Amino acid sequence: MKRLTFLLFFLIGLNPVFPLQSDSRDACISCHITVDEDLDDGDKIMPHFYDDVHYEKGLSCADCHGGDPTAFDDEDAAMTDSDSFLGEVTRDMEPEVCGKCHSDPSYMRQYTAHVKTDQVEQYWTSMHGMRLKEGNDKVAVCTDCHGLHGIRAVSDTRSQVSDFNVPGTCSRCHSDAEYMAEFKIPTDQFAKYKTSVHGKALLERRDSAAPACNDCHGNHGAQPPNIAHISDICGTCHVNNMNLFQNSHIAEIFSKRQLGQCAGCHNYHDIAKPTDEFISWSDKSICRRCHKDNENAKELATGLYNIINNLKMQNSVAIDKVENAEQRGMEVSDLQYELEDVHQTLIQTRTAIHSFNTEYVQKVADKGFKAAEAAITGADNAITELLFRRKGLFVASLIISFLVIVVYLQIRSYEDKD
Amino acid sequence: MNKQTRKKFLDTLLGGGLIAWLGAIIYPVSRYLVPPRTPDINPDSLDVGKVSDFQTNSAKIVRFGRKPAIVVRDKNDTFHALTAVCTHLDCTVQYKSDTEQIWCACHNGIYDLQGNNISGPPPRPLTQFKINFKNGKIFISRENMA
Amino acid sequence: MNNLMAWLEERFNISAATKFAAKKKVPVFYGTVWYYLGGVSLFLFIIQVFTGILLILYYRPGATTAFESVKFIITKVQFGWLIREIHSWSANLFIFFLFAHMFSVFFSKAYRKPRELTWYSGMFLLFMALGFGFSGYLLPWNELSYFATKVGTDIAGAVPGIGEFVLRLLRAGDDVSGATLSRFYGIHVAILPAIFTLILGLHLVMIQVQGMSVPPEQENLPAEKKKYMPFFPNFAMRDFLIWLIVLNVIALLAVFFPWDLGIKADPLSPAPAGIRPEWYFMFMFQTLKLIPAHVLFIEGELLGILAFAFGGIVWFLVPLLDRKAHQGKRSKFWTFFGIALIVYMIVLTIWGYLV
Known part of the structure; x- marks a missing residue:
């Protein structure tokens, strides 16, 4: 019997969900872990607390909920009699409770040297924080994003706030029309974002560099970006586009009319992959949304569009020619390097469009025209070489065929003799 | 045409054909042996x-x-x-x-x-x-x- | 010219050779056309030696230089493309004509007494030609050849007992690497050519000494019904005629159907889809693919290898096994065996390319 008990303890000890040692880590766990029938479900320790980064770092219940974790076998001493006992941490208490440690640089330094302790401070500046202060506890608090009793480190890919999970986490509230009704803001951001070039990059191509909600709105200090500043935010990645645009003659007009620079043409949330037709004067034109039939605008847009379009056409001519030469068995890896150069220039030219300066765009594009020219010449030379080979073959074949006939006649002349 | 001249004629043709044939072989081979302008490739x-x-x-x-x-x-x-x-x-x-x-x-x-x-x-x-x-x-x- | 001949005659007694050559004659009958196959194979071998030597001048073995040097040959060296194309095309035709030659010899029962040694030497030459093909395939160091070599040597590694050793010996290590390339290069340009030339010499000497073989029923004809033509110049000129045509065909193929260099082998990349060996290994490759993983208690691949080894030995020893041929009779069994083999090879090769 003794051996059986031992075995039982041993088995419990192996169970990773309820490690035996942690049972006695402190008084809270030793009671709340028992599956006591008197205990409400809410008072039981949630199994996923053992996945919590706080638990991992040696913290326990009392660090958030207060109480005396050393008072074993004495419920009152452990809880109600203790001065620090908080019991349930309500939503409005959360920033303070979490901030007790997270806003204390000297405390946090024991966990990481690059300590960030401004989260709560930032939170109070956010829309969420301001509303919470007004007494609305429907807004997001710490645990809504980071999880409750199963909080994982942000660097953990299973965390709700790790790179790929942010949009889904925000959308839990922001896409819920009913829940958001009283705030009177749109709820289609996530749906739009999913179709955007950024959403596709992040969620489909799993490019963790692509921006999620927080990359534009901030995380703890989440705010809708001010329309005047939105391009600075875009510009953190799209530097050249921003610089060129802000120095263009158009920027001033945009800011006067409060068009929001980047977003004025590219939208926000549903930022589609731009097409060259944006600056054409066709019905896909973005310019015509405002400029309607303005002749100056038409001239500028058409001029810019033509440069891009010409380069694109040169590019496809070059690609076709190089491919043709390759299919006909010529070695073209040198030419493929040129093609890559054209491709790079095409990207640069599309960026240069944001200057709205035809001369500048032409200058940028010229490098690509040159490379395309080189690829086309190279491909033409390869075809010339091929024709030369065929001519050479023709001559050699002629000689061999002549010899074949002569040898045949020779044989005939021997056989005649016999 | 008598047999003798015919044979001579055929032999001349054969000789000429062989020389042309050799030329067609020697020409590309001798060009091949000349090292190209870019004398060496070291990809690394x-x-x-x-x-x-x-x-x-x-x-x-x-x-x-x-x-x-x-x-x-x-x-x-x-x-x-x-x-x-x-x-x-x-x-x-x-x-x-x-x-x-x-x-x-x-x-x-x-x-x-x-x-x-x-x-x-x-x-x-x-x-x-x-x-x-x-x-x-x-x-x-x-x-x-x- | 006459003076030169006299000068040589004085020293080397070449009249013995010319007299022999003048007397040499070739039987004329419905099967005379098969006699050209051996000559064509010889011609293709000469082309291989010639173009191979030219390629050595620019080729540089080594994982970082092999691919680039082949690319250099076909792009930068004048007529380099031509030399490489001829070498590749001629190699394939060489194997094709060797097989054709072998089957023509087989069906005309030319392996029977007294020509057993000629058959054995011919079989050695065929094996070595396949070795040329296998080792030469790797030399451009492109993706396809790299993985084909990997698979090919893997098969050798499946032989019980010595497999591991053979595998390491072939690869010069545990994996196909630059070391394998050096080794294959050595095999391709030094070891095989030396042995091949020696055995080819023996093969030719035996044919000269014994003369051309004729099938049993021709041999049994009465003397007055047998027809001959002199080797010089009648047959030799015909040989030359065919060689010229073959050369023309190769030039045509080289210009209109160039071999793709492909992309450089990267040992760390995953194997691309559709790795296949060269066509002349396809029937074996396909057979090994078709055999189930386990047949009774032996591994399928091993069973396949053993079967091929057994088949090869039987084929090799056919002069010993075909007793009827020695008595000047055609054995229906062996004829059927040969036809079955051809059908099998063709069907599996096509199958291999279809799937």
Whole structure:
């Protein structure tokens, strides 16, 4: 019997969900872990607390909920009699409770040297924080994003706030029309974002560099970006586009009319992959949304569009020619390097469009025209070489065929003799 | 035509044909034996020019194999050679002389001169090439493989 | 000219050779056309030696240089493309004509007494030609050849007992690498050519000494019904005529159907889809693919290898096994065996390319 008990303890000890040692880590766990029938479900320790980064770092219940974790076998001493006992941490208490440690640089330094302790401070500046202060506890608090009793480190890919999970986490509230009704803001951001070039990059191509909600709105200090500043935010990645645009003659007009620079043409949330037709004067034109039939605008847009379009056409001519030469068995890896150069220039030219300066765009594009020219010449030379080979073959074949006939006649002349 | 002249005629044709045939073989072979202008290919090493071609705190993009490489002479006249293809979306990177960093214009990716990705979207560092000097010229090379 | 001949005659007694050559004659009957196959194979071998030597001048073995040097040859060296194309095309035709030659010899029962040694030497030459093909395939160091070599040597490694050793011996290590390339290069340009030339010499000497073989029923004809033509110049000129045509065909193929260099082998990349060996190994490759993983208690691949080894030995020893041929009779069994083999090879080769 003794051996059986031992075995039982041993088995419990192996169970990773309820490690035996942690049972006695402190008084809270030793009671709340028992599956006591008197205990409400809410008072039981949630199994996923053992996945919590706080638990991992040696913290326990009392660090958030207060109480005396050393008072074993004495419920009152452990809880109600203790001065620090908080019991349930309500939503409005959360920033303070979490901030007790997270806003204390000297405390946090024991966990990481690059300590960030401004989260709560930032939170109070956010829309969420301001509303919470007004007494609305429907807004997001710490645990809504980071999880409750199963909080994982942000660097953990299973965390709700790790790179790929942010949009889904925000959308839990922001896409819920009913829940958001009283705030009177749109709820289609996530749906739009999913179709955007950024959403596709992040969620489909799993490019963790692509921006999620927080990359534009901030995380703890989440705010809708001010329309005047939105391009600075875009510009953190799209530097050249921003610089060129802000120095263009158009920027001033945009800011006067409060068009929001980047977003004025590219939208926000549903930022589609731009097409060259944006600056054409066709019905896909973005310019015509405002400029309607303005002749100056038409001239500028058409001029810019033509440069891009010409380069694109040169590019496809070059690609076709190089491919043709390759299919006909010529070695073209040198030419493929040129093609890559054209491709790079095409990207640069599309960026240069944001200057709205035809001369500048032409200058940028010229490098690509040159490379395309080189690829086309190279491909033409390869075809010339091929024709030369065929001519050479023709001559050699002629000689061999002549010899074949002569040898045949020779044989005939021997056989005649016999 | 009597047999004798016919035979002679055929022999002449045969001789002529053989000579032409030999010519058709010897011509390409002798051309083959002449070494081409670019005498040697070393895919693992590239002559990127003289040291004096590079000004202090400047860089040059060169073609190394199938991909571009960037050779930088920094403020301290130390040379650095790296692949010039951004690890994010394959744009060609450039040298920013004011910050002494390597910069990808496409999404503001920044690398240091050792190729480490230090800011922006690039997920991986740029590969470094070895640099050798010979007779005032700079050669870049890949580390020996296999 | 006459003076030169006299000068040589004085020293080397070449009249013995010319007299022999003048007397040499070739039987004329419905099967005379098969006699050209051996000559064509010889011609293709000469082309291989010639173009191979030219390629060595620019080729550089080594994992980092092999692919680039082949690319250099076909792009930068004048007529380099031509030399390489001829070498590749001629190699394939060489194997094809060797097989054709072998089957023509087989069906005309030319292996029977007294020509057993000629058959054995011919079989050695065929094996070595396949070795030329296998080792030469790797030399451009492109993706396809790299993985085909990997698979090919893997098969050798499946032989019980010595497999591991053979595998390491072939690869010069545990994996196909630059070391394998050096080894294959050595085999391709030094070891095989030396042995091949020696055995080819023996093969030719035996044919000269014994003369051309005729099938049993021709041999049994009465003397007055047998027809001959002199080797010089009648047959030799015909040989030459055919060689010229073959050369023309190769030139045509080289210009209009160039071999793709492909992309450089990268040992770290995953194997691409559709790796296949060269066509002359296809029937074996396909057979090994079709055999189930386990047949009774032996591994399927091993069973396949053993079957091929057994088949090869039987084929090799056919002069010993075909007793009827020695008595000047055609054995229906062996004729059927040969036809079955051809059908099998063709069907599996096509199958291999279809799937």
